Amino acid sequence: MIIQFKTSAPQPLIQAFCDRQTAAEKVVYQVKHHVAVIGAKAVTLTDDEQANVDSISNDDPSAVLSSRLFQPEDTIIKLPHTEIGGRTFTMMAGPCSVESADHIMAMAKVAKAGGATLLRGGAYKPRTSPYSFQGMGEEGLIALRKAADANQMDVITEVMDETHVDLIAKYTDVFQIGARNMQNFSLLKAVGKTNVPVALKRGLAATVDDLLNAAEYIAANGNQQIMLLERGIRTFDNKYTRNTFDLNAVPVLQKLTHFPVIVDPSHATGEWDLVTPMARAGVATGASGMMVEIHDDPEHAFSDGPQALKPATYLKMCEQVQAIHTLMQEW
Amino acid sequence: MIIQFKTSAPQPLIQAFCDRQTAAEKVVYQVKHHVAVIGAKAVTLTDDEQANVDSISNDDPSAVLSSRLFQPEDTIIKLPHTEIGGRTFTMMAGPCSVESADHIMAMAKVAKAGGATLLRGGAYKPRTSPYSFQGMGEEGLIALRKAADANQMDVITEVMDETHVDLIAKYTDVFQIGARNMQNFSLLKAVGKTNVPVALKRGLAATVDDLLNAAEYIAANGNQQIMLLERGIRTFDNKYTRNTFDLNAVPVLQKLTHFPVIVDPSHATGEWDLVTPMARAGVATGASGMMVEIHDDPEHAFSDGPQALKPATYLKMCEQVQAIHTLMQEW
Amino acid sequence: MIIQFKTSAPQPLIQAFCDRQTAAEKVVYQVKHHVAVIGAKAVTLTDDEQANVDSISNDDPSAVLSSRLFQPEDTIIKLPHTEIGGRTFTMMAGPCSVESADHIMAMAKVAKAGGATLLRGGAYKPRTSPYSFQGMGEEGLIALRKAADANQMDVITEVMDETHVDLIAKYTDVFQIGARNMQNFSLLKAVGKTNVPVALKRGLAATVDDLLNAAEYIAANGNQQIMLLERGIRTFDNKYTRNTFDLNAVPVLQKLTHFPVIVDPSHATGEWDLVTPMARAGVATGASGMMVEIHDDPEHAFSDGPQALKPATYLKMCEQVQAIHTLMQEW
Amino acid sequence: MIIQFKTSAPQPLIQAFCDRQTAAEKVVYQVKHHVAVIGAKAVTLTDDEQANVDSISNDDPSAVLSSRLFQPEDTIIKLPHTEIGGRTFTMMAGPCSVESADHIMAMAKVAKAGGATLLRGGAYKPRTSPYSFQGMGEEGLIALRKAADANQMDVITEVMDETHVDLIAKYTDVFQIGARNMQNFSLLKAVGKTNVPVALKRGLAATVDDLLNAAEYIAANGNQQIMLLERGIRTFDNKYTRNTFDLNAVPVLQKLTHFPVIVDPSHATGEWDLVTPMARAGVATGASGMMVEIHDDPEHAFSDGPQALKPATYLKMCEQVQAIHTLMQEW
Structure with a gap:
């Protein structure tokens, strides 16, 4: 009720x-x-x-707190250097993994130059294989924080594990929950008990309702600062792209929920040369923001090199995305 | 070779x-x-x-004639009132079914007002159930042709059946092959033997390679005037939308083939209130055109009413799509 | 009603x-x-x-004639050497393509030795690429008929095209409609107007309801002799198998329709060494029959070699399938 | 290497x-x-x-310890009352949730009567909505252990959370990792450091390789006692069943890995009246065991009632499954 x-x-x-x-x-x-x-x-x-x-x-949806029936007005999330939600458009960029203090510092400068106000970078990495690079851990968090501060940016980084929540909260402005953990209910409850904003990535086979119910675990534990990320779903079509970018989900979610919807064209395509057209498509849907991966030397990136934009490509992409966003402000 | x-x-x-x-x-x-x-x-x-x-x-892809390796330059299709391909953007609009001579005439005026140069409308309808409206047949074709001519437009209409190819060729400028017939190889061969341009819709479970091989059936029979339509694929996510709009396929296809790629946000969403944001996304990918369904009284449409745009919404959508296309011309 | x-x-x-x-x-x-x-x-x-x-x-399903509400008792299809439906189990076997008169004759003997009463073999082949072998045509039909007659078997072969319906009817006991033509409504209507039984294969992305509505096109045109074939659907999991065998569909269909349900473990797996375990699974669901592909020299088969069983493997598979069927008769 | x-x-x-x-x-x-x-x-x-x-x-697969290349012989897991792996067939049964001490005791008797040697029951429940029943916690574990001991059975129960690993290890013989946690890498590492056998359920969109890599996280941390559960994947076909039972995965996994493969027809169908035919199909593939949900009053079950078998149906199903397994022993 x-x-x-x-x-x-x-x-x-x-x-x-x-x-x-x-x-x-x-x-x-x-x-x-x-x-x-x-x-x-x-x-x-x-x-x-x-x-x-x-x-x-009396017509409560299952994910009641997440619904527009409960809160018709947009949730706006305020960070020191960023505002997320409504008709604002927020750029979030950075390398897939924090690789070294120097590298993340250099990448932060690039991200900022493109207009990003949130710096991304993984210090704890959820990798399909146990033998892949698992992240720099706390050392990576320290470097990430420093790089963001030096560029007047906010930090977004992934938390994989409820035992890390307190540690990561010391360094980040936004918790990222990865697609593979979207229904790790213990983790959702743990971040729900903090007052740190959460970026919840949609799982590979998660329906729109599954995503809203996962957000509800966070909200029901007291944390209403949530944004939802569409980053591609898994379908039969996986030869030329890593995932299928479900952009339909952007306007669908915006009808159903007041939480900001963000798009991630890097994971949704998995191929750097598809990122720019799909980033343009993403902003054109009316999403509230975008997360992209950048790297100055993608071939030697510690993770996800094939989908990383080089600095020059990133800057050009940002210009195009910004121009479409500006145009849309008039409508 | x-x-x-x-x-x-x-x-x-x-x-x-x-x-x-x-x-x-x-x-x-x-x-x-x-x-x-x-x-x-x-x-x-x-x-x-x-x-x-x-x-x-010697590195021939399976669909060799369709590939950029065979023909690096874009295929441009020229109709009396329209050019399709390359960086031109072509709007195609009309009702799902031709319902009467008067109705299609009225809809043609609306389509034209939004900038469409091709008038769509089905006279032979592929319906899931045998008890649904199956189309007006030749009478519908006559009305469609008349409405297009009266508005200086070209005609695109579906051919479901190789025995209808000659009849429909008398009235149309472009054959449409529906998603369910994408691998009806007899039909592909039949239209491949004509000199009428063909708009080939991607099947619900067709991979990008399947689509190119289907186009190859047309090309190998002598008809190189082909455009490809992305209109949504079938995935697990089907509660709030009829299909999943696979916009990644637009830049992927543009890398692989010289044939123009067109998007259909009406079928790809199945819901009229999602069509405008997804039409904006579609043009932003860099597609060469768009097909949308319009109706002045969607609740009483003979088919697919829920996804039809009313005239005012259509006109507003066209303005936004056009503005994004204009902006992109500079890049 | x-x-x-x-x-x-x-x-x-x-x-x-x-x-x-x-x-x-x-x-x-x-x-x-x-x-x-x-x-x-x-x-x-x-x-x-x-x-x-x-x-x-008054509670008519969309595919009314196909439904158990319309006809509660099982449809039984009677051919000269075969009965299909109910608790009988029918084996159908043969090569993917008719390759020569001698070859189909040899394969018919093998098929019969395993207990098959229907001989399969394609004379008109729906191939993804226009450059692949397209079948022997009428010459193949003649050879197929001869091989079946010589072994007291019935014939099942694919019809791809409504213009071939009359020709193929002269040689076959059962029309097969391929997965890619499941919603070729013109073809469905054409075979619906004959009195030749039809084996309708489920499309790669067809829901259970889509399949029943496709059967309804045949039934509504006057032909009630229909069997339905589950042959695998397209999903994200396609590295080790060609398709995903949706065996759940067997008991689901048996609840909804009176038409016999047949399984095809050859196409559903695409790999010969998976065919035997999945054939056992297929009969264990309670299906009314099975279609499998056999070849004495799979590496040189004109089509689909990787999924063909060699004669010895086929005979062993038949024994196991028959033993499970016999056991199930007691329940 | x-x-x-x-x-x-x-x-x-x-x-x-x-x-x-x-x-x-x-x-x-x-x-x-x-x-x-x-x-x-x-x-x-x-x-x-x-x-x-x-x-x-030198041809190491990504999940090397899980592979037959590393260990050609089957892994056999030995519990006090059960052996899992190879050509043995193990039945695991019980209610979805532990609902009370009396109820689990009654259900254990039923499970045992059907031949089950492992008693299942959830004390910590991963539910899509935060407002659904979340399990009895430790009190449930105590009741579950007691019911198993009273019937000379072993216990299998879900661990959702690395902080619960030690607690649950006190009561269980096998950890179950749920489908939604299949790539919760922190949890996989945590159970990998114990010596308690682990039943790893395949995620809804997990490929066969994803599943093997998830198992590898456990094995690489020192625990080689792993079994893999196929419990249905998510596809477009979800009207009449909750999931698509990917039985192809059974022989595929058996080729690739030495870990036992178990099937779960309850979750894979989601409908009690489909469980018996699909259980027959599951054993016929050659799986090493089966997990099913039972309940004496499904309509009032705390969770997943629609897929629970009533005692009489369960016992009849067990007879059929056992008869097929016995028949297969001869091959």
């Missing part, structure tokens, strides 16, 4: 209502004037409460 | 070479100065021929 | 009822005492008719 | 060779007389070692 109080409703009145539900052993969530009482079919309201209610709905 | 003669090579010299291969029971194809000798591993050239050869390659 | 007359109802009474509906411009189908009036929501019955009605249902 | 020592080679000799590689900073794995030196292209052998070597191969 979703109760929309009026925006003018006094917080103590909303709080008192929620406390009463909790006392009655209901599970209650409140974000601003939006309230959800999970599983409830009816509630008793005082006259005063009744007067402050805007609407009541 | 692919032999690229110099552009300056005399046609009689190329012709004589081809005739000699044919006489030796080889299968030979020639398009301008491009020659393919199927299955050959070596050829004997006269000194004169040798002097006129630019390059020889 | 489905009307089940009593089995004791006089045929003239049922006929009169149907004629009255047809006269009222309804589309009516009758198979024995089962009657469907397409799209009707109510019918008027005489007192005599009413007394002969067993049940009336 | 894989070195197969002779089975007669003295362990100290093998050990000395391995120690030398380790000292040279190579990553070395040894299982019995099988040795892998990761990434090595050449090794120096003493004369004595040379004399004890059977074969050396």
